[in-house]
Amino acid sequence: MIRIKTLPLGIIVVAGIFGGISIAKAVGYYETTSSKEPARFKTGELAGLPNPADIRGSYTWLDLERVFGIPAAESAAAFSAPGHALNPSDRVSLLEEIYLAILPKGYEIGTGAVRLFVSLYTGLPLEVEEGNVLPDAALAFLASRPGMDLAVLQRYAIPGASSVQDSAQSAKTEAPQAPQDSAATQAVSSQALAVSGSGTETAVATGTGSGTGTGSGTGSGRAVVGKTTFGDLYDWGLSEAQVESVLGYKPGPRSQTVRDSAAAAGKEFSDFRTQFQALVDQAAP
Amino acid sequence: MTIATKQIKPKKATPWLRRGIQIFFFLLVALIATNGALKERGIAIFSFVEGASLHAICPFGGVVSFWQLASAGTLVKKVHESSVALAVIALALSVLFGPVICGWVCPLGSVQEWLGSLGRKIFKKRYNGFVPARLDKALRYLRYIVLAWVSYMTIVSGKLIFQDYDPYYALFNFWTGELALAGAAILVATLLLSLFVERPFCKYACPYGAFQGIFNLFRIFGIKRKASTCIDCKACDRACPMNIEVSTSGTVRDHQCISCLKCTSEDACPVEATVEFAAGKAEKLGAAS
Ligand code: SF4
Numbered sequence: 159m160i161r162i163k164t165l166p167l168g169i170i171v172v173a174g175i176f177g178g179i180s181i182a183k184a185v186g187y188y189e190t191t192s193s194k195e196p197a198r199f200k201t202g203e204l205a206g207l208p209n210p211a212d213i214r215g216s217y218t219w220l221d222l223e224r225v226f227g228i229p230a231a232e233s234a235a236a237f238s239a240p241g242h243a244l245n246p247s248d249r250v251s252l253l254e255e256i257y258l259a260i261l262p263k264g265y266e267i268g269t270g271a272v273r274l275f276v277s278l279y280t281g282l283p284l285e286v287e288e289g290n291v292l293p294d295a296a297l298a299f300l301a302s303r304p305g306m307d308l309a310v311l312q313r314y315a316i317p318g319a320s321s322v323q324d325s326a327q328s329a330k331t332e333a334p335q336a337p338q339d340s341a342a343t344q345a346v347s348s349q350a351l352a353v354s355g356s357g358t359e360t361a362v363a364t365g366t367g368s369g370t371g372t373g374s375g376t377g378s379g380r381a382v383v384g385k386t387t388f389g390d391l392y393d394w395g396l397s398e399a400q401v402e403s404v405l406g407y408k409p410g411p412r413s414q415t416v417r418d419s420a421a422a423a424g425k426e427f428s429d430f431r432t433q434f435q436a437l438v439d440q441a442a443p
Numbered sequence: 444m445t446i447a448t449k450q451i452k453p454k455k456a457t458p459w460l461r462r463g464i465q466i467f468f469f470l471l472v473a474l475i476a477t478n479g480a481l482k483e484r485g486i487a488i489f490s491f492v493e494g495a496s497l498h499a500i501c502p503f504g505g506v507v508s509f510w511q512l513a514s515a516g517t518l519v520k521k522v523h524e525s526s527v528a529l530a531v532i533a534l535a536l537s538v539l540f541g542p543v544i545c546g547w548v549c550p551l552g553s554v555q556e557w558l559g560s561l562g563r564k565i566f567k568k569r570y571n572g573f574v575p576a577r578l579d580k581a582l583r584y585l586r587y588i589v590l591a592w593v594s595y596m597t598i599v600s601g602k603l604i605f606q607d608y609d610p611y612y613a614l615f616n617f618w619t620g621e622l623a624l625a626g627a628a629i630l631v632a633t634l635l636l637s638l639f640v641e642r643p644f645c646k647y648a649c650p651y652g653a654f655q656g657i658f659n660l661f662r663i664f665g666i667k668r669k670a671s672t673c674i675d676c677k678a679c680d681r682a683c684p685m686n687i688e689v690s691t692s693g694t695v696r697d698h699q700c701i702s703c704l705k706c707t708s709e710d711a712c713p714v715e716a717t718v719e720f721a722a723g724k725a726e727k728l729g730a731a732s
Contacts, residue, residue, distance in 0.1 A: 161721040162540075162664055164709050167702075168460045171536065171547050172467075178532030182525070189524040190479075190495035197517045211601075212517045269520070 191216065196225060199282075210276040210284050215251025215269045219244070226276050233275070235382070235431045236296040237267070243436040257293075262317055265291045274314060279303065291316045382435040387415050391434060395441030404433045458710060461546070461703060465553040472550045475500055476615040497615050498603060499523040502544065503651040505530025507597040507605075520602050533655070540720075541662040542655035545645060546701035551611040551633075552645050552652075556684065558637035571641040571686065579686070582647045583699060590650035610644060641684040646699060656698035664722050666695035666706060672717045679718050682711030689718060 162170070182188040196212035199205050208225050219230040219237075223246070230246035238244045242256045254268035261267060270287040277284035278300050292300075292314045300311055382391075389412030391401055401409045410419045420430060471492070478494030498504050504526035508519045512527065533544045545552050563570045574582070596604040606612050607623035610630035616622055617630075629648075636643040645652045659665070668679070668689055679689035685699040689706045704720055705711055712718040 159721060159723040160664070161719050163720070164460050164704050164707075167540065167543070167704065167720065168464050168547070170540075171543050172464060174536050175529075175532055175548070178535070179525075179528065182528035182532075187524050188528050190493065190499040191523065197515070200516055209517065211515070214520065 204282065207282060210273045210280070210282050213250070213269060213273050213276060215249060215254075217250050217269075217272075218248060219246040219250070222250075222272070222276060226280055228276065228279050231432060232299060233296070235435060236299040237272070237275075237293055238295070238432070238435050239293065241439045241442060243432055243439055245432070261291070265289050265316065267291060267293060271296075271314075275300070278306075278311065278314075290314065382416070382431050382438060386417075386434075388412050388419070391416070391438065394438045396434075396437055400437055401434075404430055404437070464547050465550075465556070468548045469550040469553050472497070472500060473615060480616065480619045495525065496521065496523075497612055498606075499525045500529065501526055501611070502529035502533040503605075503654075504603060506651065506654055507594055507603070510594075510598045511601060519597055521606070522603060537655055537658035538662065540664050541659045541700055541702040542652065543702045545649075545652050545655055546703040549611075549645075549651075551614060551649075552642060552701070554614065555633065555637040555642045555644060558634060559641045559684070562638035562641075565638065570639070571684070573639050579646075585647050586649055586653035586656075589648055590653040593650045605650065641686075642701075645701065646685065652701075653698075656700075659698050659700050660696055662702075664720055666692070666700060666702075666704075667719055667721050667723070668692055668695075669717050669719075672714050674714055676713060678711045678713060679706035682706050694724075 179188060196208045196210070196214075199207050199209055210226070213222070219228075219234040222228050222233060223230040234244040234246045234248065237250075237253060239256050239260060242252075244252065250269055250272045253271065254266070257267035266287075266289045268290075270290040271292055273284055274286055274290050275292055275296055276282070277286075292311075293316070297311050297315060300306055301308055388401060388409045392398070392412065398409065405419070405423070407423060410422075416430060416434065474492045475495050476497040478492055479496045479499070480494075482494040498521045504519065504522035505528070508522045508527060509530075511517055511519055518524070518527070536543050559571070593605045606626070608625045608629055610626060610633045613622055613626035613630040617627065629644075633644040640646070666689060670693065673690065675690060677690045680687070682705045683689055684703060684705065685697070685701060687695060687697045687700055687706075689695055702720070707718045707720060708715055
């Protein structure tokens, strides 16, 4: 017969909790923050590759670059919204807040959309949550990837936004993106785009039904994308001096795209995009 | 048998101990959660305690993550390894002692209890007796419906669905701007009701309490009452925050017991070695002593 009185029980409870925590720490199973290392696929051909489904809101764009090989500056710019230029070091959880007021009811751009973006970029499979859509710039960025199926991308367009075909056209005028392919990307590059699962069917239905608008740029039309010309920048309130200070050289004619200008100068468009977007946002009425 | 023939025990040995532990865990959780929220905002933090999100130090996140962990090897959004580790620790304690986490550690339970002390002062003997017995008995199963709903929704969505309704989350995050209206409303209702009913959220709505309560059915150590020395004064019944009739039980198997030991001979029961927390058959209690 064993009796336990108040004092021993109190000691056992406290010691049990802290002792248990110490043991968990000793065996390396007590992370109180996200490790920024997503779970890996356990079986099949993809075994060992990172699973986009395990991307958390605490990940930054830099984390995604490290794990999935997606250029951080490009993806941060692709998810930037009017008035909200994102930095590569920003957490992806910011998106939910930013896009809440912008998107039609029932649609979401948050961590789920980032998972979708990563899945589409890498070809790694994902069960897509209903209502997830991608910003135009993100779709344009994906469309510029070789072998990307534009019809698949169109499913994830924001209803009423520009069609992916339009965005793709502009993306095609850009020089090759030279993505920093990770092991994950390379391993699945030979596979067909494999976004799978019942959730996808739902996303397809919503995306196809309403995603064929013909606008340009984002909802406000002030997203700096590949087809943005110097004329657009001036129209959006930037001075020639501002543009020159970002470029570091004299800008070309109004009709020239920033992208072409950067390529001609032997620079990357992505080097300028975030800065221009920030200036455009500041100048927004 | 008269009281004179019983061993009347010396007055309460350690009534301060459980309260002290409750205060300690309340402060610890408040500090860790505040530190974690400040850290997320890039603000300087208290260096003497590690900051973490409230989800990271709540074992319930680990419980609702088990399915996803077993099937996909991933954790539910916002849940971390630490929640799983704490869930396992709590599980081990529950198998041994029942819901000690509820009775000794949970800060929301503690806050309800502290407000209950105020209610007891206001309503005296009427306190904790306002809900008609039949209604009360039925309502006690509500928390299993909450548990089933939360578990199902979490499995289906992969999200911590309960966060928006969780008064525990609201209690420590009311200042962060992440507070959901439903969670805030449930917290306010819980605090107000605590002035009339002891631990209303634990009794009627807490999904983790429901999960813990299941272990009362087979916990190794439990509340045992020795009928041969019981003087039938019902002091144990009156002391029990969960309105359990200890005075008619041999071994308390009630799913609502929180292992607080208030009913025992160390506290409410006036007779030595009559209501005890022990392993073994109830009637044999005291035989060895
Ligand atoms: S008073 Fe006794 S029966 Fe009631 S909850 Fe506490 S330990 Fe359980």
